[in-house]
Amino acid sequence: MRAHAALLSVCGLVLVLCAGGDRPxxxxxxxxxxxxxxxxxxxxxxxxxxxxxxxxAIALANVIPACFGAPTQITTYALDDETSKNARSYQTAVPLGVASGVNIRIDRTSLQDSRRSGEQMLLDPSLQGGLLVLFWEHRHLPLLAAGLGWAGMPPIADDDFDTLYRLTYANNSATPLVRRYSQVALLDGSQRCSALTPRIRP
Structure with missing residues (x-):
């Protein structure tokens, strides 16, 4: 009985392996x-x-909440606090942070391992049921996507500043459904964004 109770207690933790010992x-x-x-x-x-x-970025600060709901967390690729290298990801996030009142998180792990960054996000209990918005350095986006359960993300072209990908998770599956959007089309209304938002945690 003690062993059974201990197992139930351990399985209540987020980061342990349950469901037969092989699934997070x-x-x-x-x-x-x-x-x-x-x-x-x-x-x-x-x-x-x-x-x-x-x-x-200022325009996206309005269209993202309108189309997808209020962000739970905003996270960016890490910038160098001495040289400002990679500052663009943070700068892109600032208008959304200001408009939503959500603090911007800078992911230091991204400099070494963006895939690991994504894996950690899927295990973060503060994000459960919420909306996570990520602004990233384009060469590292496919690795981030792989960590988030999408192994097939194509490389981002050097001149592509328009693509937005939406990943949705259902039935406790860490393999997301993926849909591609054009930022320009969302902003000008030619790509519909009404009724996109699933029920998310307040």
């Missing part, structure tokens, strides 16, 4: 949005967004 107990978000940082000027010497990229 996922703390899955309802949905994840994956995006590259906003537009950059290829001739610029700084690590900043272009003015057009920043304007797009």
């Amino acid at each position: 107990v996922w703390s899955l978000p309802a949905q994840v949005l994956l995006m590259r940082h906003g537009h950059k000027d290829p001739s610029a010497t700084s690590y900043n967004l272009s003015p057009a990229g920043f304007q797009r």
